[in-house]
Amino acid sequence: MWETLAQAVINGLLIGGIYALVSIGVTLIFGVVKIVNFAQGEFVMIGMYISFFLATQFGIDPLVSLVVSMPVLFLAGVLIQHFLIRRVLGPNDMPQIFLTFALSLLLLNLSLMLFSANYRTVHTSYSDEAWHIGGLYIPVAKLIAFAVAMALSGLLWVFLHTTDLGRAMRAASQNRDVAMLMGINPNRVFAVAFGTALALAGAAGSLLMPFYSAYPFVGQVFVLMAFVAVVMGTLGNVMGALVASLMMGVAESLGIQFVGADSGLIVVFALLLLTLAFRPSGLGARRGR
Amino acid sequence: MQTSGNMKWLWLAIGAVVMLALPQLVTSSFAIDILIRILLFSFIGVAWNLMGGYAKQLSLGHAAYFGLGAYTSTIMQVNYGISPWIGMIAGGMVAMLASLPIGWLCFRLRGPYFTIATIATAQVLMLIFLKFRDFAWGAEGTTIPNLGSAPLMMQFEEKSSYYYVVLGLLLVGLWITHQIEKSWIGYYLVAIGEDEDAAEAIGVNAPKVKRDIYMISAFLTALAGTFYTQYIYFIDPATAFSFSVSIEAALVSIVGGIGTLWGPVIGTVLLETTSALLQSWLGSSVGGIQLTVYSLILMAVILWRPTGLIGFATDVYHRYVRRKPARA
Numbered sequence: 001m002w003e004t005l006a007q008a009v010i011n012g013l014l015i016g017g018i019y020a021l022v023s024i025g026v027t028l029i030f031g032v033v034k035i036v037n038f039a040q041g042e043f044v045m046i047g048m049y050i051s052f053f054l055a056t057q058f059g060i061d062p063l064v065s066l067v068v069s070m071p072v073l074f075l076a077g078v079l080i081q082h083f084l085i086r087r088v089l090g091p092n093d094m095p096q097i098f099l100t101f102a103l104s105l106l107l108l109n110l111s112l113m114l115f116s117a118n119y120r121t122v123h124t125s126y127s128d129e130a131w132h133i134g135g136l137y138i139p140v141a142k143l144i145a146f147a148v149a150m151a152l153s154g155l156l157w158v159f160l161h162t163t164d165l166g167r168a169m170r171a172a173s174q175n176r177d178v179a180m181l182m183g184i185n186p187n188r189v190f191a192v193a194f195g196t197a198l199a200l201a202g203a204a205g206s207l208l209m210p211f212y213s214a215y216p217f218v219g220q221v222f223v224l225m226a227f228v229a230v231v232m233g234t235l236g237n238v239m240g241a242l243v244a245s246l247m248m249g250v251a252e253s254l255g256i257q258f259v260g261a262d263s264g265l266i267v268v269f270a271l272l273l274l275t276l277a278f279r280p281s282g283l284g285a286r287r288g289r
Numbered sequence: 290m291q292t293s294g295n296m297k298w299l300w301l302a303i304g305a306v307v308m309l310a311l312p313q314l315v316t317s318s319f320a321i322d323i324l325i326r327i328l329l330f331s332f333i334g335v336a337w338n339l340m341g342g343y344a345k346q347l348s349l350g351h352a353a354y355f356g357l358g359a360y361t362s363t364i365m366q367v368n369y370g371i372s373p374w375i376g377m378i379a380g381g382m383v384a385m386l387a388s389l390p391i392g393w394l395c396f397r398l399r400g401p402y403f404t405i406a407t408i409a410t411a412q413v414l415m416l417i418f419l420k421f422r423d424f425a426w427g428a429e430g431t432t433i434p435n436l437g438s439a440p441l442m443m444q445f446e447e448k449s450s451y452y453y454v455v456l457g458l459l460l461v462g463l464w465i466t467h468q469i470e471k472s473w474i475g476y477y478l479v480a481i482g483e484d485e486d487a488a489e490a491i492g493v494n495a496p497k498v499k500r501d502i503y504m505i506s507a508f509l510t511a512l513a514g515t516f517y518t519q520y521i522y523f524i525d526p527a528t529a530f531s532f533s534v535s536i537e538a539a540l541v542s543i544v545g546g547i548g549t550l551w552g553p554v555i556g557t558v559l560l561e562t563t564s565a566l567l568q569s570w571l572g573s574s575v576g577g578i579q580l581t582v583y584s585l586i587l588m589a590v591i592l593w594r595p596t597g598l599i600g601f602a603t604d605v606y607h608r609y610v611r612r613k614p615a616r617a
Contacts, residue, residue, distance in 0.1 A: 117576065
């Protein structure tokens, strides 16, 4: 019983690390640019396909292709922010929600047309390896993904807290108008925030590739988790998103273990609805906004 | 404005005659099918637009009510032999009741997070219907027993009869929208849509107004669900709570003209015609092409004409046909 429980918690934490990369991206964009990126999951999908093609065409290990997927998606993020998002920033919600939503639909269906709905997998030397520690089973690929995800989250935290640009981003997320009065260039800050968020999504994609199949709809799984985690962890709060993502991973895994294989999502949604009912501003919220 | 009033009635009369005669003139079953789809999604768009368009509560979870309507009437019909005409109203009631707790949860959030919460509620309902097979057939779904020609059970031999049913639904939806648009509640909705805090500050009871309009919107969407199930003779959680229903409800309104009476209808005509043309040119072999085109249209509208096709048409009209009197 305890072993099953511990195993479920470990499985959840490991996948929760990937959820964290996605939700940190969502919360970063929400915090700085003040929009919700409905297309975040599709960038995970693009990261996966980049790694898949590099692996099948050039034999590059998915973990190595991180150095391709992250910069490519960073650039994509900067361009999307500059040419699309910038044009709809303003007090009106409708264009913002439906622009990123349209982007999500577009990327999803384009990849359906280009790559078909087939599941693509990459088999690496460590895909089937696992450590056995006292009856517990720890798959190496997932452990590496978790470790890299945590390292990237840590790097982002250091970036946000020690560099001028990072401080400028945090300032812009706390109070955009005052930040602009202090001489912070909002367009530059927004572009970097969007690019960073997409780079994290790309990293999540590459890290997933050794143990997860790529298909056009794959992003939907992750973006739903990310939205729930971001709502639970208080909108715009990077630390909150990280902690909530790990919790979501564990909750989903416990749901699968103890309620039924198809019940992971029900548990996650139940958590979301409970959060909304009792702590609508999120678990990490201070009073007021 | 006597003359313009008369003109309006003339246009409405012409429109009514055309709409009534259309299924008699069009004989191809493919074409009637498209017409029915256009009317059905116009109706769903009209229902969405009441809340999403006027009050700007941008839901992407209207499939929840579509599915509840579909399942209520089907369960009543298949298990108890009750006519879907009654089941339709019952489904609307169920949807109204369901909108109370869902609204209570979702309206705590504003803007994009309201949208996400509505997506989640529709997904939860789908998962519930997938999981609990005892009262609703689980993932396999069920077919509706075909009784041949049974108008009392909402089953017809002629496709044109379905056309008239859904035309009636659309007219009811448009009439309700028209009544709301010109009443005080319409102004309240627009005020909430513009700025909820400001609306509350001048005495609009925003939570109550939003709750009421959500109930009406849910009721109408559920009627569409019953009709659709009767039309395709089949129900399962994936079609009844399909995310694409939620998407299309919002899309047609935005493309046509958000928060306008005719916007959803015009948007549906454009999108469904495009989709039918694509289908006849390319066949259904290329997966994803329809939504690719939809999303490009949506992006173009948002970036260049956020007021939709109606806004575009009025701009053109005032520019070239009749100059708008200068605003004070």
